[in-house]
Amino acid sequence: MILLQERATQTDQHRSRYRAFDSFTVKDGFQFLSSMILPLMLGIFTVVITFHQQKAAQEQRLEDRNESRIQREQELYIAVTQNEAQSKALKARYQDDVLVAYVKEISDLLKENNGSLTNNSIIAIIARAKTLNAVRQLDQSRNTQIIRFLYEARQLTVTQELSALDFSTAEHHDIDFRDLAINKTKLPKISLNGVFLKNATFIGIEMENVNFSSAEFDNTSFSSTYLFNVIFSYTRFINVNFSSAEFRSVNFSSAELNNGSFHLARLNPYSGSTI
Numbered sequence: 001m002i003l004l005q006e007r008a009t010q011t012d013q014h015r016s017r018y019r020a021f022d023s024f025t026v027k028d029g030f031q032f033l034s035s036m037i038l039p040l041m042l043g044i045f046t047v048v049i050t051f052h053q054q055k056a057a058q059e060q061r062l063e064d065r066n067e068s069r070i071q072r073e074q075e076l077y078i079a080v081t082q083n084e085a086q087s088k089a090l091k092a093r094y095q096d097d098v099l100v101a102y103v104k105e106i107s108d109l110l111k112e113n114n115g116s117l118t119n120n121s122i123i124a125i126i127a128r129a130k131t132l133n134a135v136r137q138l139d140q141s142r143n144t145q146i147i148r149f150l151y152e153a154r155q156l157t158v159t160q161e162l163s164a165l166d167f168s169t170a171e172h173h174d175i176d177f178r179d180l181a182i183n184k185t186k187l188p189k190i191s192l193n194g195v196f197l198k199n200a201t202f203i204g205i206e207m208e209n210v211n212f213s214s215a216e217f218d219n220t221s222f223s224s225t226y227l228f229n230v231i232f233s234y235t236r237f238i239n240v241n242f243s244s245a246e247f248r249s250v251n252f253s254s255a256e257l258n259n260g261s262f263h264l265a266r267l268n269p270y271s272g273s274t275i
């Protein structure tokens with residue numbers, strides 16, 4: 001009997017414990033879950049924030065890297081342009097030195113030789129070598145100065161007793177002969193035989209007693225020039241413009257002409273020009 005009662009109370013206790021557990025799982029389960037939502041949300045939030053921060057940090061790093069790369073590129077650019085400017089300045093100074101030395105040497109030769117580089121054949125050879133050597137090293141604007149210097153020293157003019165300095169095989173680009181001409185319009189008695197001129201301009205210049213024999217002209221404009229007693233024998237022309245030019249006694253014998261324009265050019269009927 002006691003044993004039975006004991007068992008019954010045990011079962012009761014057992015049941016009530018079960019019931020207690022049941023009510024715990026249902027009621028407190030919700031409580032537990034709802035208490036878990038906040039930490040869970042916090043956890044997710046933290047994860048999201050961390051992820052976001054990492055991404056932002058990475059972007060910042062990339063940007064910083066970009067910035068330092070851009071800075072490096074700018075520094076390199078500045079260094080390169082400074083270098084270029086420096087080498088340009090060095091080159092300009094070198095060319096100035098060549099020009100100054102050339103003018104001084106030729107001036108000395110002129111003083112020592114009674115104002116002529118051509119009366120003595122040895123002096124003529126030396127002067128020609130010095131000239132070609134300088135011309136080879138100089139740019140177009142300094143070469144124009146050389147031609148001007150020689151022309152004004154009357155070494156590119158033929159006189160009764162003296163010939164002009166032999167300028168043949170010298171090659172010149174982009175020379176505007178209006179810069180050399182007296183009053184921008186007159187270029188008398190210049191002798192440039194055998195010279196090679198590319199992209200030269202003689203527009204509107206009056207030329208008298210000029211010898212261009214055996215010269216070569218590529219892309220050169222003689223438009224509106226006045227040519228009197230001009231020798232173009234054995235001269236080669238490629239892309240030459242003689243439009244509106246006036247010819248009086250111009251000798252084109254044995255000249256070679258490739259693509260020339262003579263639009264509105266005037267040939268004086270009594271000039272004896274030979275074309």
Ligand SMILES: *[C@@H]1O[C@H](CO)[C@@H](O)[C@H](O)[C@H]1NC(C)=O
Nearest residue numbers: 059060062063064066067070
């Ligand atoms: C880095 O610079 C390039 C252009 O140089 C740009 O296209 C890119 O968006 C930049 N990246 C960052 C993270 O700023």
Ligand SMILES: *[C@@H]1O[C@H](CO)[C@@H](O)[C@H](O)[C@H]1NC(C)=O
Nearest residue numbers: 112113114115116119161162
């Ligand atoms: C110098 O040149 C002039 C002509 O320009 C000439 O009369 C004179 O004899 C020359 N003198 C010498 C030393 O060559």
Ligand SMILES: *[C@@H]1O[C@H](CO)[C@@H](O)[C@H](O)[C@H]1NC(C)=O
Nearest residue numbers: 113114115116119120161162
């Ligand atoms: C040229 O040289 C000769 C001597 O070789 C001299 O008699 C003559 O005067 C010179 N001419 C000029 C213009 O210097």
Ligand SMILES: *[C@@H]1O[C@H](CO)[C@@H](O)[C@H](O)[C@H]1NC(C)=O
Nearest residue numbers: 173174175176198199200201
């Ligand atoms: C030709 O020469 C002119 C000056 O006479 C210059 O302005 C031009 O740039 C030159 N053209 C070429 C292709 O060299």
Ligand SMILES: *[C@@H]1O[C@H](CO)[C@@H](O)[C@H](O)[C@H]1NC(C)=O
Nearest residue numbers: 181182183184185186187188
């Ligand atoms: C150059 O022009 C000036 C004035 O325009 C004139 O007095 C002078 O004679 C001219 N020179 C030549 C060589 O034509």
Ligand SMILES: *[C@@H]1O[C@H](CO)[C@@H](O)[C@H](O)[C@H]1NC(C)=O
Nearest residue numbers: 198199200201218219220221
């Ligand atoms: C030819 O000369 C003209 C005028 O000087 C210039 O504008 C042009 O660029 C030159 N062309 C070539 C191929 O040199």
Ligand SMILES: *[C@@H]1O[C@H](CO)[C@@H](O)[C@H](O)[C@H]1NC(C)=O
Nearest residue numbers: 158193194211212213214231
């Ligand atoms: C023109 O130059 C050529 C080549 O140097 C020469 O043979 C010729 O005698 C010169 N003509 C004149 C008129 O000076």
Ligand SMILES: *[C@@H]1O[C@H](CO)[C@@H](O)[C@H](O)[C@H]1NC(C)=O
Nearest residue numbers: 219238239240241259260261
């Ligand atoms: C002929 O020469 C002119 C300049 O004088 C140039 O504009 C033209 O392109 C040239 N034509 C050919 C086919 O070379």
Ligand SMILES: *[C@@H]1O[C@H](CO)[C@@H](O)[C@H](O)[C@H]1NC(C)=O
Nearest residue numbers: 203221223241242243261263
């Ligand atoms: C020749 O030069 C004139 C004047 O500069 C210009 O009007 C003409 O178009 C040129 N002709 C050619 C074929 O280049």
Ligand SMILES: *[C@@H]1O[C@H](CO)[C@@H](O)[C@H](O)[C@H]1NC(C)=O
Nearest residue numbers: 213231233251252253272274
């Ligand atoms: C033109 O030049 C050639 C070669 O220099 C010469 O033989 C000829 O006599 C000259 N013609 C005239 C009309 O001067």
